[in-house]
Amino acid sequence: MKSIKVTSPIVFSVCRGDIPKELLREFYRTMFWIQKVELKINELYHEDEMKTPVHLCLGQEAVAAGVCLNLNANDYVFTNHRGHGHYIAKGGNIKAMVAEFYNRETGCSRGRGGSMHLVDTAVGLLGSSSIVGGGIPLATGAALASVLRKDNRVSLAFFGDAAIEEGVIYESINFAMLKKLPVVYVCENNLYSVFSHLSKRQAQDDIYRRFIGLDIPIYRVDGNNVVAVYRAAKKAIAQARDGGGPSFIECRTYRLKDHHGTGSGVEVGYRSQEEVDEWVARCPVKNYERFLLEQRLLTAVEIKQFTDAVDREVEGVFNFAHASPLPREDEVLDYLYQ
């Protein structure tokens, strides 16, 4: 497999009709929603009313959308600390998510979890772990449950490049291969773990090659290209559903904001403005919007109507969250046991 040059232009290759037009439009809508919610957090975070460490996924919208739009509502997803996009793309209740950022009782985790612990069992989001790599075996186990019940679900694990440095990924893939489990491992390689570049942490750059010895089918895609992500995920998910076992997808991407919070990383000095600018130019949403316009899959008027509507809805979501009640002090002990 040839390495992709991470700063190369994004090429969307769509043959006539091989991806339904409606789905191509849906990619955009999903990415736009994610971007909009993240931008709203970015705008309001300084108010200090969202008392939770937010890990924005601006710049990584294509991975969440491209993968999750292949899934059924009852498929399982386990995500990590940077999970807002996965939650939205999987169809999670956005009001409940934002209320969770505001630590409200109406939050998806009733204000007990915060931004890093999102859940929505109605759409197979069974929880997210902020221990790097922690969700990987959980997704593997949910896939085992599907096999035992023969219920034909697929499990997804989303994690970052640093999760590759944890032993649990190797342990999990070995077990998933052994049992041919319907699980897809999606690595969002955004090149950084907090302030540390991949080259300071891993002896070898090509993450996907790490698992060749385990015989797992591996894909490596431009994670800023929603069509490319979709195609790889589609194959991997279909194979899992057909009893063909797990796959691993490395998506090369970049987070445009700091590890957490709203900075860009340039202020702190661990990366350069040029590097950030290169990736701003590769924004998965903007580039894809241009492509849709060129291909006349959406008109400028349609986009305007849609984005205005989302703007209004997002406004409503944040107002709901803000107006929601806080958890009651006398319920602090609740939910420890069931």
Next chain:
Amino acid sequence: MDWSKTLVKEEINFEADKKGRKLSYAAAIREALELAMTSDERVFIMGQGVDDPVGMFGITLDLHKKYGQERVFDTPLSENALTGVAIGAAVAGMRPVYMHNRPDFLLLAMDQIVNHAAKWSYMFGGSVRAPLVIWACVGRGWGGAAQHTQTLQGLFMHIPGLRLVMPTTPYDAKGLLITGIADNNPVIILEHRWLLRQSGYVPEGLYSIPFGCGVVRRQGKDITIVAISYMVVEALGAARELEKQGIDAEVIDPRTLRPLDEAIILESVKKTGRLVVADTGWKTGGVGAEITALVAEKGFEYLKAPVRRVTTLDIPTPASDVLEAKFYTGKADIIVSCSEIMEKKVTK
């Protein structure tokens, strides 16, 4: 090496006086698994060697033949990931039982046990849960040494969100395992190898024993001995000796450490005014520390004498049998502690 040679020879039957069917400890646990697997198809068993010809001390012997390799399966070592696998399956609606022949190996899985299983309900406001059982059997003797004999109940008791169970009789081992499988939370069961070949009264069929419900193993009025796991055997032996010397000891077996039956301990200390805690684990920050602190906090006015803890030494388990004998405590040490706080000279 034949670990079975390390088992105690003497047969101890706590429920020997009860009439009915007798089963070995291992058979009692096996029966619990069998009944649970038959009655609930969500239950499955995983662990290193659970389907091998020895079958985890005989506890899982041939269960794979009856229930199939899908529901009873051997695992790669990968203790951390496999714990996560069990949790993931549990969160997705199954009832896994993950078996280990030693708790020492659970230390590799602390991330999944503590960061994940114990948190999954609370951290998501109760909308998900992780009903799994992690079973492990503490080793002792025959030079097992520092990494094959650890009694880690102090670590697990510390963690909110976990249940911690330490049975002592075949009757309890069966009933508490069934409770554990039925429970909606992560349950750690720590058995003891020296209890494993005991036999005793075990009723047929499914029965479960409520968590947080200790038992009085022996009634007495002078001193309360709260004994954990195998130390119940030692405490009962000590009580028999003490009786000859005019000290009437009450022996309490809490059976579960989280939740802990505080009432049974406080009731007993209220009656006796004296407390010795005998644990199979270390002293510092351990189960003995917790139980004595409980009594100091909630039953201080009952106490007529200082409390005592009988534990192992605060060192890794040595291999040499000479040093090992020094490391472990038992009947004799319980007798000394009791006599000290009775302020009565007794002979061991």
